[in-house]
Amino acid sequence: MRKALLVSLTCWIMLAMPWALAAPEDVANDIAGRVTSPFCPGVTLHDCPSQAAADLRTRISAWAEAGWGRNRIMATLESEYGPQIRAVPPASGTGLVAWVLPVVVLAAGAGLALTLIRHWSAATRRARTGEAPEPDSLSLSLSERRRLDDELAAFKGR
Amino acid sequence: MLGRPALLCALVAMTGALVLFFLGARTDRRDLSEAASRALAVAAAFISLAVAALVSALFAHDFSLAYVVNYSSRSLAGPYTISALWGGMEGSLLFWTLLLTLFSTVAIRSVGSTRPVVVSWAGCVLAGISAFFLLLLIVPANPFTTMSEIPADGRGLNPLLQSPGMLIHPPLLYTGFVGFSIPFAWAMGALLSGQADSQWFASTRRWTLFAWSALSIGIVLGGAWAYTELGWGGYWAWDPVENASFMPWLTATAYLHSVVIQEKRQMLKVWNVALILATYVLAVFGTFLTRSGILSSIHTFTEGDTGVWFLPFLAAMLLAGLATIALRLDHLKSDNRLDALVSRESAFLANNVLFVAAAFTVLWGTVYPIVAEVVTGVRLSVGPAFFNAVFAPLGLAIVALTGIGPLMSWRRMSRGALGRLIRPPVIAGSAVTIGLAVAGVRSVGALLAFGFCTFTAVAIGGEFVRGSRVYRSRHRLGWAPALARTLLRNRRRYGGYVVHLGVVLIVIGFAGSAFKVERNAFLKPGESMKVGAYNLTYEGMRQARTSEKQINEATVVVGRGGSRIGVMHPQSNFHFAQRQPQSEVAIRTTPVEDLYVVVTQFDADGSAAIRSFVNPLTWWIWAGAAVMALGMGVLLSGGRGEVAPAAARNAVRERVVVAG
Structure with a gap:
């Protein structure tokens, strides 16, 4: 058990290493892809071809090389250009809805499909074995079921 | 006049x-x-x-x-x-x-x-x-x-539109968008006339396939245009207009799969009509987005009154479509029911859930800025980071299902039989994932993508091998003729598999972007920079003038491992008529990786601002698109008789029943 835990921990550390060891320029490029360019409407800073955008990218690179973390760079950009500079909805408040809704739709769709498949395949199985479907409204207790069987047997015996 | x-x-x-x-x-x-x-x-x-x-x-x-x-x-x-x-x-x-x-x-x-x-x-x-x-x-x-x-x-x-790709890309997109009107009209016609039996969808499927093929190639060509013209080193930016073409593609893809269930089993009729309606409405919605100026995009036309005209039209189409479906629900009852969880029908249903969820995700991400502005008053934008995070798991699940689906039989299948068929692809996929992880690949997304792609490629390859084996043993044919006969005798099935193989190659290309490297530098003539394993030396700038533009061309010598491997000439030009600068990208492409160099600015002293990228495996996206186009050709070349034999049989049966 310990061995498995150790192996899995090592794996996760190895997989997380690129984030920890990312070069400042890679951090800057990544951030430029996560913010909207104040100079090209609807385009990320990374993709904006204007000179002003190139200058801002250079500033972000300089911050990254000076050892600033992602959060500090994002906060600085947000204080300069406002919250609309973020090209990724925050995972809190109203922004959370952006992330959660697709998952809810997928889960609802998967749940519905699974229910339908189960319902249909059960009906097909019953039809194949000749078993009559049990009406949803007819839910009997064990004693009621025994009484029903007895009375049906008595009825048949008449 | x-x-x-x-x-x-x-x-x-x-x-x-x-x-x-x-x-x-x-x-x-x-x-x-x-x-x-x-x-x-x-x-x-x-x-x-x-x-x-x-x-x-x-x-x-x-x-x-x-x-x-x-x-x-x-x-x-x-x-x-x-x-x-x-x-x-x-x-x-x-x-x-x-x-x-x-x-x-x-x-x-x-x-x-x-x-x-x-x-x-x-x-x-x-x-x-x-x-x-x-x-x-x-x-x-x-x-x-x-x-x-x-x-x-x-x-x-616009200089951006002066590209060979722009001669083909928009007509293909329009062919796709407009082509979806025909299945929509046919479905509505069948419902309004009260003849929503099996035959209407045989016609719609063929038109949908035609429109879908045109749209698919159009989307890929749009990506190729963005890659070679826009100069940011990528091919897809999840821009609202790109999304507008992608949404109907997703729902049309779902329809092309679920219509097979209708054809084979007379099921999911309501669902299929709803998918046709959704596809058409989303195609019109894309047109509305492009022409209304409601969302910012480099692809949109200038703002005007036209967008306002589309809204009532869009609402009318949607409401009329839904009302028609509701009025004719009794004509759309399924004749059969699904037999078992482990069956091809279930795989198709799962495929539909994923495609529709993917379409919803793209739609939601596209309109979220408007919703957020209405709710919070702040104009937000949703960029590639959001779409990549939400869409990637769905995309990977679709790739995996592309491999599982063909292995399943119709109606029902024992878990043991499925286990036997699925074992080789699972082993191959796992081996590739583990092998790449051991070799040093650390991107979880890329590892999963390569694993699932291998799984699916092996599963589809197995289908071709099993199909060819029959011709080999019956007709004593070699592998190549047997393979050709397998493909041509059942074009719908194997043409579809070829399309799936193309998708696998495209996903391999997408996965390569996890290893993208980008480096920017401001170089004086004679100075060098490193990007990935390449060494780029800027040698200087050359100027020329045509009636259209001032050409400013950089000479960049490319070296690797100490030896010179080529020279690239990115340009930063100025177009007189539009008074607009425009970069011309230089790309050195191989199946392993692309070296992509852009010069964004020249200074008076001849210095140049250079953006350079190493884009691994991008070549496979275009190769995959070519394979997809080949598969579409095979699918579309199937005769009418081959398109829907089951549908034709069912239609005859229904008419006999009605007449009787």
Whole structure:
């Protein structure tokens, strides 16, 4: 058990290493892809071809090389250009809805499909074995079921 | 001179077609339907005349027309004068209307005299849609508006659109968008006429496949255009207009899969009609997005009143479609039920859930900025980071299902049989994932993508091997002839598998972006920079001048491992007519990786700002698209008889039942 835990921990550390060891320029490029360019409407800073955008990218690179973390760079950009500079909805408040809704739709769709498949395949199985479907409204207790069987047997015996 | 009168005549003819189709449908009179069909052809002829008038005005530099002034110039190279037809909003709507009326005419005529009432109702829908577009061309988006003062030259076409890709990409996208009108009209026609049996979808499937194929190739060509022209090192930015083309593609893909269940098992009829409706509405929604200015995108046309016209049209199509489905629900009951959880039907259903969830995700991400602005008052944007995070798991699940689906049999399958078939692909996929992890690949997404792609490729390969084995043993054929016969004897099935293989290659290309490297530097002549394993030395700048632009070209020597491997020439040009700078990218492409170099700025002392990228495996995206196109060709080349034999049988059976 310990061995498995150790192996899995090592794996996760190895997989997380690129984030920890990312070069400042890679951090800057990544951030430029996560913010909207104040100079090209609807385009990320990374993709904006204007000179002003190139200058801002250079500033972000300089911050990254000076050892600033992602959060500090994002906060600085947000204080300069406002919250609309973020090209990724925050995972809190109203922004959370952006992330959660697709998952809810997928889960609802998967749940519905699974229910339908189960319902249909059960009906097909019953039809194949000749078993009559049990009406949803007819839910009997064990004693009621025994009484029903007895009375049906008595009825048949008449 | 001819353009506007031609459009007015087309509107009159189209209104006539609409009325005649309606009367033909209501009275079941074939002569009225035939007259309507002729009126539709006349309208198409008038629209062709209007297009010819605009194209000849563009070539003749007739600057009395505002459209010619805005989108062309005397220096515009010949082939790109054609691009100017769809380079502006009015021209693109004219081109759209031309395609719509041509497709409508062909679709109506191709069915001949079968099912006259269905044809009449479908014609009614198509004529109604065409009349709306003609009205747009006559009122808010008139391509024949004249100038009060005639200038000596035009403003020219946007330099970004002066690319070979732009000669093909927009027409293919429009073919896709417009092509979806035909299945929509056919489905509505079948429902309105009360003949929603098995035959209507046989026609819709073929048209959907045609439109879907055009849209698929159009989307990939759009990516290739972005990659080679925009200079940011990528091919897909999840831009609202890109998304607008992707959403109907996703729902159409779902339909093309689920219609197989309808054909084989007479199930999911309501769902299929809903998918056709969704596909058409999303195609129109994309047009609305592009023309309304509601969302920012580099692909949108200038803002105008046209977008406002689309909203009521969009709402009318959606409501009318939903109401028609609701009214005819009793015609759309399933004849069969699903037999078991482990079956191909279940795999198709899961596929549909994933595709529709993917379409919703893209739609939601696209409209979220508007929703957020309404709720919070702050204009937000949703960029690639959001879409990549939400879409990637769905995409990977779709790839995995692409491999599992073909292994499953119809109706039911034992878990043991599935286990036996699935074992080789699982082993291959796991081996690749583990091998790459051991070799040092650390991106979880890329590892999963390569693993799932291998799984699916091996599963599909196995299908080809099993199919060919039969021909080899029965007819004593070699592997290649047996493979060819397998492909050609069942084009629908194996053509579909070829398309799936293309998708696998494309996903491999996407996964390569996890290892993308980007480096930027400001270099003086003689200075070098490193990007990935390459060493780039900027040697200097060369200038030249044409009638269209000032060319500023950098010479960049590429070295690797100490040896010189080539020279690249990225440009940063200035276009006179548009007063606009434009970068021309230099790309050195191989199946392993692309070296992508852009020069964004030159200084007076000859220094250059250089952006360079190493994009691994991008080549596989274009190769995958070519394989997909091959598969589409195989699918579309299947004869009508091959398209829907089960559907035809069912239709005959239903008619016998009805007659009896």
